Amino acid sequence: MTAFIDSTGLGVEAADRLATDRALQGVPLSALLAGFQTGRAHVLRELGGRLRQHEMLADDFVSALLELDGYANKLQNRLVEAYRETELRLARTAQAARVQALRELLKGGPVTGVVNTGLAEDRHYQVVLADVSDPRQARRAEAVLAETFCVTVDGLVCGVAVQLPDLSPVADVLAVVTPPVLPKDFGAVYQACRAALQTGRCRGLAGAVRLTELAVDLVTDGFPAMGRMLADDLLAGLAGTDEFHRLLASTALTYLDHGGRVDATALALHVHPNTVKHRLRRLGELTGFSPPEGSLAEALRWRWAVDTWIRSTGAWAASETASPPQSSRRNGSHLSATSSHSPT
Template sequence: MPEPSNEPPQPPAPPVHPHPATLRRLERSSGRLAADAIARMDATLPWYRAMPPENRSWIGLVAQAGIAAFTEWFRHPETPQAISTDVFGTAPRELTRAITLRQTVEMVRTSIEVMEAAVHEIAAPGDESVLREALLVYAREIAFATAQVYAQAAEARGAWDARLESLVVNAVLSGEADEGTISRAAALGWNSPDHVCVVLGTAPDGDSELTVEAIRRASRHAKVQVLTGVLGNRLVVIAGGSDNPLQVAKALIGPYAAGAVVAGPVVPDLLAATKSAQAAAAGLKACFAWQDAPRPVLADDLLPERAIASDPAAREQLVEEIYRPLEEAGSALLETLSVYLEQASSLEGAARMLFVHPNTVRYRLRRVTDVTGWSPSDVRSAFTLRIALILGRLADGDPRS
């Protein structure tokens, strides 16, 4: 019997390429093909000529890597190749921002055209159709790889922008907005409009990204800038470029879920938007107390409900914007308004209590409207005026005030 051999088993011989002559020609021609592709790009693509030398050098490396990847593809047609890594991995990630997808497609098309034009020169006799077919398959794969690279870059950019926008919106709502917030907003395209307001409401169920995109479409139609996000169950929109918050809220109301939508007052800039956000949040909390509230509704129209719900800003606003101006206008206005409200909004009843003519009461009530902007003859305005009078008296009667 033969003695067993102690020699290690030899690895199997590599498979013989079915088209060795064409492969050798392709390997020898790779450098020339890359140079021809770069020369054609320089001759036919104006954007390539206008680029700085550093970016042109990176594009040249991508073209060389693409042709080298095709050579490897042709050498091992049975093995799937990671084209996106082989070709685009030679360039920095910033290159996807330096050149657009359209420009990348033009670059790839130019390189493929140069390779296709050289098929008859490179292929061994009888291998022309084989090489051309391999080039067509490779062109399809490189097109998919190009789309994948830009899709990944867009997704990464979109995810980063979403996180950045969420930071800005949260800073405004929490009262922590600072110069860093303005810088982050500027990176998102916010160009510091003169008029800013915050609109709050309930976010709909489902994908929050779809809701945010719906807000963006509505804002483009309304010609306002927005920073938006879904925080918990609330849909927050910071809108800039309009001095009419109610009009802005009506234009953006579509994506909100059923329920109250409250627009805060207009403020001059993003740093002051916290005031608008806090007013809108307080209004959203107290809105259910006004069952007939319109949708959307201004936070300032909810001042009495907000004041009753212990919103200090609403209480101060009612005192400073209604009670104090009436107090400064003279005791007659305060007394007439108080009596008129106590007499169930009756001109004759108030006149009898004040021992004046009804026309005098009517004149003084018009003066109340001029001073405060609220009409005592309107039921809703009368309610607001009554709350303001109560708060003003409490402030005057408090020794600490």
């Protein structure tokens, strides 16, 4: 019986090669097993014919069939194992290739690389970039973004999805979230997110922050010298060492960030509206600041000056809240998904 099996060439090595080749060719496992069963039936018929020629006893015949059946089961199990192993290896290789393609696309690689990411070229995706460097924070961020196409780029955790999941579990981590964009724009979007993270760090922000909410800060941060000149020109009456002056400036920034609304400013700072009015009036006496009822450009000049002055004096600690005034309008808890999070 052993000699017959050896003559067929149906060894374990042959089963490995067959399963690996069929997996690489994309042949379904069911088709592979169907072919194996056909071959098994042929071998049984061939064996039966040879045994009849030798006029074997019934007991010997049954024993030979049982031996062959056991060996066939062993080969079938090995076929399945080898096929699954190859499938898993291919899946890992394919995923690694997708990750690398997305990483290159985010870092400004050619847009022709979109096809290698597995993303649809004509579909819009949101991108989130988390400001994490500590491995424990990175693992938390990756867990939250597990349902997205998640990669690590330049040490930062980045997720891509049609709609992002709820980011509130990592509310202590600054994460910049983009509007839906096409994959061809990922390079420019990633650079904007990197800059936005730096802007957010400078202002002590945490949690999910929409990229578009930081648009003004991103632009003004690009011209620091102009910000310093505006601060020197408009806020010459303030002393950076005076805690009350820092409080006035923080209140003014929150006021400007809330569209010049006293009630919204008071709510953000957890004070009475009259307190806000008093501080703004006192700031006006010291600097000439007045509620910007005129042009948007004038309001922007004041905001740029106040923001620069605050950051140069470390005035965040002077406000009633533990976080910077701007953070009151940038609560990331609302950035949660209401539908599928599938990246593709």
